[in-house]
Amino acid sequence: MLKVHNLSKNYGTRKVLRDINFIVNPGEVIGLVGENGAGKSTLLQILATLQKPTNGSLSLYERNFEDKKKLRKQIGFVPQEIALWDEFTVEENMVFFEKLAWTNRTKTQLKQLCLDMKLNRWKDPVKSLSGGMKRKLNIAISLIHDPDLLLLDEPTVGIDLKSRKEIGNYLKRLAKDEGKIIVYTSHDMDEIISLCDRIVCIGEDPFYKNLLEEAGKSIIPV
């Protein structure tokens, strides 16, 4: 279970996040929405232990966020930018990051992980892949060490609808079947509405809140 309690973040005198409180249960997919600069990425980075909150506390399965080193073993982070070795094949990318990961996986397991995401070009170089395939590989690498919490920063930017749907379906399955906690940011409201169980609206602008209420989505009050 992920618990966020009275979390605030200031950059100097500028308050980016103010008293954020929410709890996410295993198997849930949570969306983070808000206008540009509202603090979605900042919140995601705090959840990923890459930034320290100014105030408040966080815990994942009762493990405090102060214990960063141990906590990071339980976190999978999918950066917004595609973080792959372009000159490597899909296989080489997976093997490379597996060697440096916390958990050992066999090549068969790594290949299966890619196939689960409908990424079946194991021997092809990354530079020959479509944007959608690259995004799938970007996510697959973050899942090598089998994390409990998966944080995705706009993981489907600039890809076709089919790939987006495939990624969405996979993430839903991952949460429901394996009990992972998934936190997801996106500007695409349709995607958020179809994928996320509950949604956190960041920022003062009521636009997103109204939109979600119209769609009948459950909003987490922060």
Add this chain to the structure above:
Amino acid sequence: MKAILQTRFIHLKKHWGSLLFWLLFPIIATLTIMGLTNSLQQDSKVPVGIVVEETTPMALDLVDSIKQTPIIRVEQLSEDEALTQLEQHQLDSVFIIREGYEEQIKKGSRNRLIKSYRSDLSFAYSPIAEMVMSYVQQDTGRTKAVLTIQELSEQYANTGGNWTWEEIVDKSKAVEAEENLLQTSFTFLNAQTEEDANRFVLFNPWGVWAIFSILSTFMVMDWIIRERRKSLSPRFFFMRIALKSYLLRNAMLYLLLFIIIDIVTIAVFFKSLGEAVTLVLIFAVLSFRLTVLMGAFLLAIWINKLPVYYGFSFVLTLLIAIISGAILPTEGLISRYPWLQLGNPLAPFLSKEIGYEWNILFVILIAIWFVRKEKRNVKGA
């Protein structure tokens, strides 16, 4: 370290060609330059023909002495061949060491010991003839000394001295070598003489190799910039091996690789260029390698863009080559600004010394970089 080796191997599979090129570049470039320089030097020497009609030790010693003269290239030929080549102006002059050379010298005769030929286009005949004559005079002088000593020995037979011709000649040569008048330094009113022994010379195989080696190390270490690119660095926060540790461990692997190549270089230079292998040289090479590798590592973690890194690499290499005196003579500059030499990481190596200062400084800088906290903002990172 196993994981680092395995991941490095994946990278090297993609770049083995360029890696091999840059690793071997200093050896190949040095051998090429030294070969070219030697052949140019040979071409610019005066071609002289030597005909040896007898094979006595004294005649052969004379030929060796002439061959060791730096300004001439000696062709040992038969008389007919030598004269034909002289007629065709392929040789500047021809000297013939006549049959009975040693015998005549031992008899104390000084007439017609050497026969010489010149052509109408011989431009260096006079100085070369003077030089050959000076060698012959050395032999006749020694002979005279031998005869005098033997006469004195006979007069004072009871002194116990009973030296052979060879012993006296060998002793004479040893004294000559010990008291080399040409290398004696004189001082005027206790003025300080310039001490040549401690000055380093860049234009030797190791000096040339060092410059190319600096450049090649910079080129090989560009992997640091490629592999610590901004998009990939967030991944390492969630790995067993953090980015800094990954870079440092890989740098150690490269150090090992470079050391292997350096040992190969020492062997190649010994075999091809006759460079002596000493323990001091081995340690000087290792120390130099450590300095250059750590320097390249620091430059690569400081610069984010490859073109800027390459630019800095070339400028730094050129700067080191210049202050080492490879491109322009810098004696005046160095004597005026001695700190220029102190700031030259190449100086200890070229003086065949084990340099510590740069290594200590670089280790401290790397340690500071390693313990310093990483910037955490992923988006901005």
